[in-house]
Amino acid sequence: MSARTMRAIRLHEHGGPDVLRYEEVPIPEPGPGEVLVRVHAAGVNPPDWYLRDGMTTMPGEWKSTVSLPVIPGTDVSGVVETVAADVEGFAPGDEVFGLLRFPSFKGSAYAEYVAAPASDLAHKPAGIDHVDAAGAPMAGLTAWQFLIDVGHDHPSPFQEARHQPTALDADTTVLVNGAAGGVGHLALQLAKWKGARVIAVASGAHASFLHELGADRFIDYTTSRPEELVNDIDLVLDTVGGPGSASLLRTLKRGGAQFPVLPGGVGEEEAAKLGITLSSAQVRSNGAQLAELGRLLDTGTVQVAIDSTFPLSDARAAHERAARGHIRGKIVLTAT
Incomplete structure (x- = not known):
């Protein structure tokens, strides 16, 4: 391999995990x-396999901006190699992490090097390694922008009104559906950081894990229906979506809110009849917010759970792991 080339994962066609090609x-x-970042680790996220499967248009876009071959991936942690002349705040040798160019399919994080907008990056917390840092950006910013602060004025492709997070404090009860997943386990911790009481919904295998993260109550969705066990909830953060979303409305008090990370499972009319606010957002890259999250990661107030790691060269196995589901935390590729 020459001095000006690197190894990366590219898609030359859409399909299953077998279309992920490791090449120079x-x-x-x-x-x-x-800035040019030497990648140490890259997070694996749903948009990566959506792109691999053939999705080339982001919600809100009218036409595809993807041309093959393409390097997938958006979450990265690594070390700055060089910086453009107009970049301030970063220098060669700095450890950084970020969600790159999202919402788009142009992150190109599944590689040994990536050119990253400086505004999408934050300094990596010294208290965590590159694997944990690479698992944080998309999931962490999704949880942050749904629960803490949207941080941008871009219109949502899912609704006309701007998403407004619910104030979280000791008088707030939050139910997190899909609490063991990437967004869910970080949202649980952010809600606890704000002082809220949290009810975690996941399969029984994750009960002790979620209690250790601070869940006040756990519901095993494989044996119980949340709407039959709890009510008067202030906020539901639903990271799962699908047909079960509508039933979660019945856990909420009148005047409560349901935030679907994957919109479409709940009818607005039904929510309105129950006096429930239904609101969603589209996560966007935000280096400043990531720096705030980074401070919580540095102190251990928020922790990233790692489901599994795979070398960059074996991205296929990482996507096969994702397809099996029941992921606890994040899947991460290691490039060094």
Whole structure:
């Protein structure tokens, strides 16, 4: 491999995990406002396998901006190699992490090097390693922008009104559906950080894990229906979606809110009849918010759970693991 090339995962066609090809490609050149990052680890997220399967248009877009071959991935942790002349706040040797160019399929994180917008990056917390840092950006910012602060004024492709997080404090009870997953386990911890009481819904295998993260109550959805066990909830964060979303409305008090991370499972009319606010958002890259989350990661107030790690060269196995479901925390690729 020459000095100006690197190894990366690319898609030349859409399909199953077997279409992920590990090959030699040119090292990207950072443009204005960008830094070149030597990747140590890259997080695996649903948009990665959506792209692999053939989704090439983000919600709200009218046409595809994807041209094959393409390097998937958005979550990265690594070390700054070079910076563009107009970049301030980062220097060669800095450890950084970030959610790159989202919402788009142009993150190109499944690689040994990536050109990253400086505004999408934050300094990696010294108290965590690159694997944990790579697992944090998309899931952590999704939880942050749903629960703490949207942090942008971009219109949502899912609704006309701007998403408004619910104030969380000791008088708030939050139910997190899919609490063991990437977004769910971080949302649980952020809600606890704000002082809320949290009810975690997941399969029974995750009960002790979620209690250790601070869940006040656990519901095993494989043996019980949340709407039959709890009511008067202030907020439901539903990270699962699908047909079961509508039944979660019955856990909420009148005036409560349900935030679906995957919109579409609940009718607005039904929510309105029950006096429930239904609101969603689309996560966006935000280095400043990631820096705030990073401070919580550095102190251990919030922790990233790692389901499994795979070398970059075996991204296929990582996607096969994702397809089996029941993921606890995050799947991460290691590039070094």
